[in-house]
Amino acid sequence: MAGTxxxxxxxxxxxxxxxxxxxxxxRAPKQTQINNQTLKATTSLSSIGxxxxxxxxxxxxxxxxxxxxxxxxxSGTSSDEKVATVTTGNGAAAGNFSLxxxxxxxxxxxxxxxxxxxxxxxxxxxxxxxxxxxKQGSDTFDVSIPAGATLQQVRDSINSQxxxxxxxxxxxxxxxxxxxxxxxxKTGVGSDLTLAGNSGLETGTSILTTPQNAKYTxxxxxxxxxxxxIADAVSGITLKLTGVSPVPSGGGAxxxxxxxxxxxxxxxxxxxxxxxxxxxxxxxxANTETQVTTNADGSLTTGALTGDASLRSLLSSVRTxxxxxGGTGQMKSLAQFGVETDQKTGLxxxxxxxxxxxxxxxxxxxxxxxxxxxxxxxxMKAATDTFAQKxxxxxxxxxxSLSDSLNDLKKQQDSLDARMVSLQTSLTAKYTxxxxxxxxxxxxxxxxxxxxxxxxxxxxx
Numbered sequence: 001m002a003g004t005x006x007x008x009x010x011x012x013x014x015x016x017x018x019x020x021x022x023x024x025x026x027r028a029p030k031q032t033q034i035n036n037q038t039l040k041a042t043t044s045l046s047s048i049g050x051x052x053x054x055x056x057x058x059x060x061x062x063x064x065x066x067x068x069x070x071x072x073x074x075s076g077t078s079s080d081e082k083v084a085t086v087t088t089g090n091g092a093a094a095g096n097f098s099l100x101x102x103x104x105x106x107x108x109x110x111x112x113x114x115x116x117x118x119x120x121x122x123x124x125x126x127x128x129x130x131x132x133x134x135k136q137g138s139d140t141f142d143v144s145i146p147a148g149a150t151l152q153q154v155r156d157s158i159n160s161q162x163x164x165x166x167x168x169x170x171x172x173x174x175x176x177x178x179x180x181x182x183x184x185x186k187t188g189v190g191s192d193l194t195l196a197g198n199s200g201l202e203t204g205t206s207i208l209t210t211p212q213n214a215k216y217t218x219x220x221x222x223x224x225x226x227x228x229x230i231a232d233a234v235s236g237i238t239l240k241l242t243g244v245s246p247v248p249s250g251g252g253a254x255x256x257x258x259x260x261x262x263x264x265x266x267x268x269x270x271x272x273x274x275x276x277x278x279x280x281x282x283x284x285x286a287n288t289e290t291q292v293t294t295n296a297d298g299s300l301t302t303g304a305l306t307g308d309a310s311l312r313s314l315l316s317s318v319r320t321x322x323x324x325x326g327g328t329g330q331m332k333s334l335a336q337f338g339v340e341t342d343q344k345t346g347l348x349x350x351x352x353x354x355x356x357x358x359x360x361x362x363x364x365x366x367x368x369x370x371x372x373x374x375x376x377x378x379x380m381k382a383a384t385d386t387f388a389q390k391x392x393x394x395x396x397x398x399x400x401s402l403s404d405s406l407n408d409l410k411k412q413q414d415s416l417d418a419r420m421v422s423l424q425t426s427l428t429a430k431y432t433x434x435x436x437x438x439x440x441x442x443x444x445x446x447x448x449x450x451x452x453x454x455x456x457x458x459x460x461x
């Protein structure tokens with residue numbers, strides 16, 4: 001037959017095929033076991049990784065809602081956002097405030113002397129490194145300046161080392177040369193920058209901007225702030241000053257800006273919906289990994305984590321907190337605000353009519369349900385701590401165990417491959433020896449038959 005290989009020349013038996021069949025037969029049970037266990041471990045590891053990612057996103061969203069989402073039912077507006085913007089947080093109360101800004105907080109800005117050769121001017125012409133010390137209040141930022149360093153290199157060194165601490169350096173160039181300008185993100189009186197050290201850059205400096213406080217009046221009370229972001233002037237309200245109050249073109253007193261804090265059910269509902277969406281994202285991820293699919297032949301295919309005890313425990317923990325009563329108002333559960341749970345999927349939804357009716361009379365109760373040390377956000381974060389810890393958490397331990405199993409299966413596969421190579425070598429040698437023996441026996445048989453035939457057929461004399 002075309003394509004058939006006959007390896008037994010002496011025996012006319014395909015010994016290669018026999019050896020392969022025997023090796024495959026010996027390999028099959030263990031190989032099947034390794035394949036099945038590897039597939040299961042790999043699939044489970046992937047699914048757990050997806051749950052970990054969803055859980056991390058869920059917890060991150062909870063933290064974000066603690067600081068940015070408003071469950072107070074209040075929102076703040078500014079009549080002139082060119083002067084100030086406003087955000088509300090915990091502790092805010094409805095009301096109006098008159099704001100007059102006469103001065104913004106500014107940062108210190110200083111300049112070195114001018115270097116005629118521009119940004120490539122050599123700052124340290126000596127043979128040893130020198131030091132530039134940038135001082136701001138009680139803080140000192142030292143910059144080592146190597147021998148032969150240029151003004152540009154010093155600027156780059158400052159920015160790479162101290163940009164995350166609010167310092168920045170730039171180079172200004174004109175017809176006279178270049179100078180390095182230093183400034184800081186820290187504003188207000190007392191944040192002056194000064195230079196010291198033995199680099200030479202500290203000599204001949206000039207002050208470009210002197211730091212100053214923001215000055216403003218709130219309902220006629222004069223106030224100052226080192227920063228343009230004011231978080232403590234009014235309880236629960238953060239003001240960000242963006243400009244000074246405008247003066248009418250014809251002259252006269254500056255026009256005050258009105259800050260208004262009022263009830264806003266739209267903002268409140270948006271905050272609750274943000275929580276619902278965050279919660280649903282976690283539940284959807286869990287549903288995907290535990291889904292049971294019915295195949296065309298009626299058989300069932302289960303998800304990698306179907307029936308998984310760790311995932312069931314996680315979901316039970318968050319659902320327990322979801323259904324718990326909280327807050328100090330008349331309404332203590334999300335269900336009273338129309339937040340419903342689908343009994344089949346576990347997903348949340350909001351009944352608009354129920355929510356609107358409850359928010360009209362009990363909007364403040366939502367804040368008590370969600371916020372504070374015993375609020376829903378904090379409780380859900382605490383309930384998921386043991387599952388989400390990076391190295392010792394439940395899912396981290398599961399991932400580590402599955403990774404160890406995969407490493408062990410890899411070793412088993414290597415051992416099996418080596419054993420099969422040895423078996424194939426041994427069987428090949430045996431069958432080759434058998435084939436050689438058969439070839440010799442056939443040769444002897446042919447010789448004997450030739451002799452016998454010669455005896456039985458003597459030639460005529």
